[in-house]
Amino acid sequence: MTSISPADPSVPVLSPVDGRWSGQAEHDSLAARNCRLTPGEWLTVKVRRSEVPAGGDVYQAFQVPYQKWMRVLDALNWIAENAAADLAFRWFCGSKMCGTCAVRMNGREVLACWEAVEPNMVIEPLRNLPVIRDLVVDRSRYEDKVASLEPWIERREPYGEFPEPLTHKQMKDASKALDCISCMCCYSACPVIGLGNLTDFAGPAPLVQLGQTALDPRNDPEKVRRSLALTGIFDCVSCYKCEEVCPAHIPIVSRVIEPLKAKAAQLVPEMARHSFALRGIVARRGRVDPGELILRVQGLRALGNLRRILRLFARGKINPIKTILGIKTGAAEAAMRLLGNRAGRP
Amino acid sequence: MRFAYYPGCSARSTCAELNDATHLVASRLGLDLVQLESASCTGARELRAIDPAGFYALNVRILALAESHGLPLMTICNTCTLNVLDAHAAFVSDPELAASVNARLAEENLHYSGRTRISHFLWVLHEDIGEQRLRQQVVNPLAGLTVAAFYGCHITRPPGRYGFVDSRNNRALERLAEILGCLPIEYSGRTECCGFHTAAHDERVAIKLTGQHVLAAKAGGATAMVTPCPLCHTVLDSFQPEMEKDIDQKLDMPVLHLPQLVGLALGLSPEQLKIDRHMVPADVLDSYAATASPGLK
Numbered sequence: 001m002t003s004i005s006p007a008d009p010s011v012p013v014l015s016p017v018d019g020r021w022s023g024q025a026e027h028d029s030l031a032a033r034n035c036r037l038t039p040g041e042w043l044t045v046k047v048r049r050s051e052v053p054a055g056g057d058v059y060q061a062f063q064v065p066y067q068k069w070m071r072v073l074d075a076l077n078w079i080a081e082n083a084a085a086d087l088a089f090r091w092f093c094g095s096k097m098c099g100t101c102a103v104r105m106n107g108r109e110v111l112a113c114w115e116a117v118e119p120n121m122v123i124e125p126l127r128n129l130p131v132i133r134d135l136v137v138d139r140s141r142y143e144d145k146v147a148s149l150e151p152w153i154e155r156r157e158p159y160g161e162f163p164e165p166l167t168h169k170q171m172k173d174a175s176k177a178l179d180c181i182s183c184m185c186c187y188s189a190c191p192v193i194g195l196g197n198l199t200d201f202a203g204p205a206p207l208v209q210l211g212q213t214a215l216d217p218r219n220d221p222e223k224v225r226r227s228l229a230l231t232g233i234f235d236c237v238s239c240y241k242c243e244e245v246c247p248a249h250i251p252i253v254s255r256v257i258e259p260l261k262a263k264a265a266q267l268v269p270e271m272a273r274h275s276f277a278l279r280g281i282v283a284r285r286g287r288v289d290p291g292e293l294i295l296r297v298q299g300l301r302a303l304g305n306l307r308r309i310l311r312l313f314a315r316g317k318i319n320p321i322k323t324i325l326g327i328k329t330g331a332a333e334a335a336m337r338l339l340g341n342r343a344g345r346p
Numbered sequence: 347m348r349f350a351y352y353p354g355c356s357a358r359s360t361c362a363e364l365n366d367a368t369h370l371v372a373s374r375l376g377l378d379l380v381q382l383e384s385a386s387c388t389g390a391r392e393l394r395a396i397d398p399a400g401f402y403a404l405n406v407r408i409l410a411l412a413e414s415h416g417l418p419l420m421t422i423c424n425t426c427t428l429n430v431l432d433a434h435a436a437f438v439s440d441p442e443l444a445a446s447v448n449a450r451l452a453e454e455n456l457h458y459s460g461r462t463r464i465s466h467f468l469w470v471l472h473e474d475i476g477e478q479r480l481r482q483q484v485v486n487p488l489a490g491l492t493v494a495a496f497y498g499c500h501i502t503r504p505p506g507r508y509g510f511v512d513s514r515n516n517r518a519l520e521r522l523a524e525i526l527g528c529l530p531i532e533y534s535g536r537t538e539c540c541g542f543h544t545a546a547h548d549e550r551v552a553i554k555l556t557g558q559h560v561l562a563a564k565a566g567g568a569t570a571m572v573t574p575c576p577l578c579h580t581v582l583d584s585f586q587p588e589m590e591k592d593i594d595q596k597l598d599m600p601v602l603h604l605p606q607l608v609g610l611a612l613g614l615s616p617e618q619l620k621i622d623r624h625m626v627p628a629d630v631l632d633s634y635a636a637t638a639s640p641g642l643k
Contacts, residue, residue, distance in 0.1 A: 019518050251506055288390070290359055333383055
């Protein structure tokens with residue numbers, strides 16, 4: 001077989017397709033969604049109900065006439081006024097501020113007051129919180145967690161001067177967290193929270209609430225340490241599901257969770273064992289040796305996975321000799337220079 | 347078409363077959379890869395959290411190495427891709443950071459100007475090779491092979507980097523699978539998380555999450571899964587026995603690296619592509635390989 005060179009004139013070159021946005025153009029904008037509907041058109045809205053009549057479906061279907069600029073909330077209000085007066089849902093401000101109207105529309109967390117309707121919608125309550133009725137969830141699990149994290153500022157020293165000097169740079173992450181409207185979209189979207197009590201991960205919404213004060217340089221480090229120790233923050237899988245659904249567009253992972261992890265690494269270093277181990281290995285050897293990483297993070301606990309270790313060894317996926325000898329890679333010199341010869345601690 | 351090629355740590359250790367398959371497929375496609383031998387780890391998710399200065403230094407250095415060759419950068423790992431993209435974005439938006447990183451890189455005569463184009467192999471296939479050229483190279487269409495595309499997270503989120511309102515709308519892998527002759531299936535796990543990044547300290551999350559994704563792929567009729575990320579591959583493939591134990595159900599789901607699926611369609615054999623190096627046997631794919639008799643297809 002011959003390889004085709006890009007300069008080969010026999011091959012007509014099509015205009016390139018942008019691979020990283022493939023699928024986005026057709027239907028991935030709110031404007032595109034709205035444009036597909038004309039006033040008077042019927043929407044099919046299936047709402048998950050709590051009280052299901054005998055033989056009925058947990059999803060009750062409604063036909064709703066589309067009006068220009070219709071939001072999910074308008075559709076729910078139309079249903080309550082015209083078809084199901086007993087439908088339970090929450091809303092207050094109707095303008096993306098109070099955070100009470102979040103629901104799942106076609107499997108995605110949205111604010112009902114800010115999301116354009118779609119021709120076919122399945123509306124469900126948020127996940128990961130108990131349902132009180134229909135679309136109304138019990139937020140107390142979240143509120144209790146936030147309260148336990150003591151999300152306020154404590155001062156040991158008196159104010160140095162007034163107004164207290166505080167730079168934009170010092171507040172850049174906390175200010176992002178302060179945009180939170182407590183709508184719980186992220187809490188519903190988080191896959192780790194979705195696993196129930198498997199870990200003690202606090203979840204994105206409580207961490208954002210904590211970030212408002214824990215990332216404030218005026219806060220007492222001892223108090224921040226106490227709060228961070230209760231977060232299980234290193235169980236965040238960095239999937240960015242929370243960021244994807246945040247109606248306030250808070251970069252939750254990069255501007256809240258990661259800065260909080262950095263604080264935890266300073267104040268509660270035992271929580272960041274995995275991070276320090278990885279850093280130490282990269283600094284010494286240039287690249288990650290998976291065997292050494294597991295041994296450093298898990299210690300003797302790693303032997304509990306002896307069967308997998310043997311499987312990996314049999315397929316040549318791990319190399320114990322390299323691990324034991326700590327063989328350096330071609331990147332070791334540069335990594336050592338840029339990260340420093342420290343035992344992983346920043 | 348030349349690229350500076352950054353394989354990352356995983357493709358140099360637990361997923362060495364990915365690196366080998368990438369080189370083979372690239373050469374078939376006329377891609378000339380200059381492997382960056384002295385490039386370090388990008389720091390996974392750990393370094394960027396606990397040591398941002400170190401994170402920027404290592405990642406900008408990778409971009410500077412590509413620039414020193416005058417070449418765009420090609421990656422094959424989702425997390426590495428997002429790391430270099432994030433470091434690049436921080437570099438070009440913060441002159442103070444840019445100056446301090448360049449000062450450190452100057453010790454080895456490297457300099458980054460902020461102009462390296464960063465592309466994952468998946469995007470290179472769409473953007474640089476292009477559909478038509480790729481179709482011409484498909485000598486062994488994988489007719490009827492049902493595949494479940496598993497994107498993972500860092501190639502489609504965060505929205506601030508990739509622009510998806512809903513990452514589930516990403517179709518880059520399915521479109522590619524169709525070009526190769528496959529039948530991509532729909533299932534709930536496509537753009538979900540494999541849990542790799544907490545697996546070193548608590549693998550239960552990865553096993554629970556990914557078990558559901560593989561189960562959904564199987565229920566959707568997939569013969570195999572394909573992923574553009576070696577970290578996802580490690581969980582999907584190496585942890586499958588633990589997933590089976592957790593859900594008390596056999597999965598037997600072969601998982602291919604993206605270049606391996608492409609390679610099969612380009613006429614390379616499973617042995618050449620080192621598909622036998624995976625934990626879950628992929629014998630079921632033998633009948634789709636170029637060497638199989640046509641009657642088996």
